[in-house]
Amino acid sequence: MKLKPLKIASELEVVSYESIIEDEDQIFDGIEINDAEFLDTDFGRLISYNSVIKNSNLSNNEFDNADLTDTRFVNCDFSNTVFLGASIHNVEFVNCKMIGVSFDESRIKNVKFFESLLNLSGISESKLENVLFENTRMVTADFFNNKFKNIGFENCDLTEARFVDTPLKGIDISSSHFESLSIKREDLEGCIVSSVQAIQMAALMGLVVKDS
Secondary structure: OOOOOOOOOOOOEEEOHHHHHHOOOOEEEOEEEEOOEOOOOOOOOOEEEEEEEEOOEOOOOEOOOOEEEEEEEEOOEOOOOEEEOOEEEEEEEEOOEOOOOEEEOOEEEEEEEEOOEOOOOEEEOOEEEEEEEEOOEOOOOEEEOOEEEEEEEEOOEOOOEEEEOOOOOOOEOOOOEOOOEEEOHHHHOOOEOOHHHHHHHHHHOOOOOOOO
């Protein structure tokens, strides 16, 4: 699955954590941030574009109505952070810790989660389009009442993930794995699975598979 490349300048202004905290506008524009501690920081409404944030702690925050565009997060901690009503376009989360993160009522488009940890995460009542989860752990992740369009799960751990009122028609999960999965039969229709997964799902739905 190919995504549109991010539009990030080859040279960015490296700024300090102190200058970010002192800026009341909370706008990241053409900057690079390294080793910052945004723990329990009140961002209100964060706006970020053409920027890179590395090795930073953004856990336990509330990014209400955040607007993230053409931004790359690398080795960042978003544990227990809440994105409510966020607009997230052309963004990459690379090797990020996102345990317990939640995206509610958000618009997520052309976004890549790569080699990240999204256990216990939740995405509800959101619109996802052109989103790739690759080499990502999503154990007990919770998807509720979402609209999916062109979503990829490549080599992910979906063990005990829950898909509620989130149809997987046309979604390919064949390269991912799970020990158990919670999903309604009608939401599973049209989902692309491997032969092994088909047997697993049949067992989960109470079917008995018998070889001739």
